[in-house]
Amino acid sequence: MTTAAKLPQAEQASTSRSARIDIDKIRRDFPILARDVRGKKLVYLDNAATSQKPRAVIERIVKYYEQENANIHRGVHFLSELATREHDCAREAVKEFVNAGSTREIIFVRGTTEAINLVAQTYGRANVGAGDEVLITAMEHHSNIVPWQILCEEKGAQLRVAPINDDGELLVGELHKLTSPRTKIIALAHVSNALGTVNPVKKIIDCAHSKNIPVLIDGAQAVPHMKVDVQELGADFYTFSSHKMFGPMGIGVLYGKAELLEAMPPYQGGGDMISSVTFEKTTYNKLPFKFEAGTPDVAGAIGLGAAIEYLNQIGMDKIEKYEHELLAYAIEQVSSIPGVRLIGTAKAKTGVLSFVIDGVHPHDVGTILDQEGIAIRTGHHCAQPIMDRFGIPATARASFAFYNTKDEVDALAAGIRRVQEVFN
Numbered sequence: 001m002t003t004a005a006k007l008p009q010a011e012q013a014s015t016s017r018s019a020r021i022d023i024d025k026i027r028r029d030f031p032i033l034a035r036d037v038r039g040k041k042l043v044y045l046d047n048a049a050t051s052q053k054p055r056a057v058i059e060r061i062v063k064y065y066e067q068e069n070a071n072i073h074r075g076v077h078f079l080s081e082l083a084t085r086e087h088d089c090a091r092e093a094v095k096e097f098v099n100a101g102s103t104r105e106i107i108f109v110r111g112t113t114e115a116i117n118l119v120a121q122t123y124g125r126a127n128v129g130a131g132d133e134v135l136i137t138a139m140e141h142h143s144n145i146v147p148w149q150i151l152c153e154e155k156g157a158q159l160r161v162a163p164i165n166d167d168g169e170l171l172v173g174e175l176h177k178l179t180s181p182r183t184k185i186i187a188l189a190h191v192s193n194a195l196g197t198v199n200p201v202k203k204i205i206d207c208a209h210s211k212n213i214p215v216l217i218d219g220a221q222a223v224p225h226m227k228v229d230v231q232e233l234g235a236d237f238y239t240f241s242s243h244k245m246f247g248p249m250g251i252g253v254l255y256g257k258a259e260l261l262e263a264m265p266p267y268q269g270g271g272d273m274i275s276s277v278t279f280e281k282t283t284y285n286k287l288p289f290k291f292e293a294g295t296p297d298v299a300g301a302i303g304l305g306a307a308i309e310y311l312n313q314i315g316m317d318k319i320e321k322y323e324h325e326l327l328a329y330a331i332e333q334v335s336s337i338p339g340v341r342l343i344g345t346a347k348a349k350t351g352v353l354s355f356v357i358d359g360v361h362p363h364d365v366g367t368i369l370d371q372e373g374i375a376i377r378t379g380h381h382c383a384q385p386i387m388d389r390f391g392i393p394a395t396a397r398a399s400f401a402f403y404n405t406k407d408e409v410d411a412l413a414a415g416i417r418r419v420q421e422v423f424n
C-alpha cells in the first residue's frame with residue numbers, strides 16, 4: 001500500500017540519497033515535539049508508555065470525524081459505506097504491516113491488554129484444564145501475567161515462569177525445560193518493556209511447535225521498533241497496541257492463526273459478532289467479526305492505518321537501524337556516569353534504557369528531569385516481578401522512538417548529572 005510515488009518529493013530525494021532517516025523532517029511531522037515544557041524544550045523519552053502522533057495521524061482522525069463518520073456494517077447510506085470501506089482498508093494495512101495471511105486473522109481490540117485477555121478467556125478457557133500449565137517468563141508486563149493467573153485460578157491450572165539472567169536475558173534452555181505435555185500455551189514478550197531485552201521468539205516458537213505447544217507473543221514493545229512478520233515467526237497469536245506505534249489510543253490488534261481463531265469460542269456477545277439470533281440459538285459471524293462485538297473504534301482503526309502508512313513511508317528497516325545507533329549512544333553516555341547502574345544489559349536490546357542512580361529514588365530522578373523538560377518514566381513499569389528479580393523497587397526508564405536524537409540523549413545525561421548534584 002505504500003509506494004515511492006506516495007512520498008513527498010523532498011523525502012523521495014533524501015531517501016534515495018541515503019539509507020538514513022531524515023530526522024529534521026520527521027521531527028517536524030510530530031507537532032508536540034515543538035512545544036516547551038516547564039519553560040524548556042520538551043525531550044520526550046517515555047515512548048514505551050505511549051508514543052507521540054504524527055500530523056498525518058491527527059489529520060486523518062479529524063478528516064474521519066469531519067467527513068466520514070458513520071456506524072459501519074449496518075447502513076446502506078453513503079457515509080456508512082464509506083466508513084466501512086475505510087475501516088476495511090485499515091485492517092488490510094495492519095495485515096500487510098505484520099504480513100498476516102489474511103485480514104480474517106486481524107482482530108481489532110482495545111490494545112495489547114485486551115488481546116491477551118481475549119486469548120486467555122477464549123482459547124485458554126477452551127483448552128486449559130485442571131492440572132495443565134501455562135508458561136510465561138520472568139520479564140512479562142502485568143498484562144501478560146494477570147490474565148493467565150485468572151485463567152489458572154479458574155481452571156485449577158498452574159502458571160510456570162521461565163527465569164532470566166542478571167543481564168535480563170531469558171534463559172531459553174530453562175524455558176524449554178519447563179515445558180511438558182501439560183503445557184497448553186507459552187506466552188511471552190517479544191521485547192521487554194522494563195528492560196528492552198529482545199527475546200529470540202522465532203527460536204522459541206519453533207521449539208514449542210516441535211512439542212505441539214502454541215505460542216502467544218506480546219509484541220507491544222516490538223512493533224514500533226522493528227519489522228515484524230508473523231508468518232515468518234510462526235506465532236500463533238501476536239498482540240500489539242496502536243498508541244505505542246504512533247497511532248491513536250484505544251485500539252490495538254490481536255493477530256491469530258485462522259484455524260485457531262475459527263475453533264475458539266467468542267469473547268464478548270453483542271452486535272456484529274453474530275450471524276443470526278433467535279431466543280433459542282445464536283450463530284456467530286465469520287472471522288474477524290466473531291471477536292468484534294459492538295460498535296468498534298472506527299476512527300481509531302483508521303488512525304492506526306494512517307500510522308502504518310506513515311511508518312511504511314519512512315521504512316521499518318531504517319527506523320530499526322537509526323534506533324539501534326541511538327540506543328548504543330545512550331547506553332554509552334548514561335553507563336559512563338559514575339553512580340549510575342543500567343538495569344537490563346542484554347546483548348539484544350531495543351528502545352529502552354532502565355537505570356538506577358546510587359542514593360536517589362527513581363521518582364526523584366523523574367521529578368528533577370521533569371524540571372528540565374525531560375519526560376521519562378519511573379516506577380515498576382507494570383512489571384513488578386522484574387523489579388523483585390533485580391532486588392529494586394523501581395527504575396528510571398528512558399525509552400526511545402525514531403524521532404529522538406543524540407542531542408536529547410545528551411540532555412538526558414546532563415539531567416542525570418544535575419540529579420546527582422542535587423542529591424550530593
Ligand SMILES: Cc1ncc(COP(=O)(O)O)c(C=O)c1O
Nearest residue numbers: 111112113141143193218220241
Ligand atoms: C510489553 C507490554 N505488554 C503489554 C502492555 C499493555 O499495553 P496496553 O496498555 O496498550 O494494553 C504494555 C504497555 O506498556 C507493554 O509494554
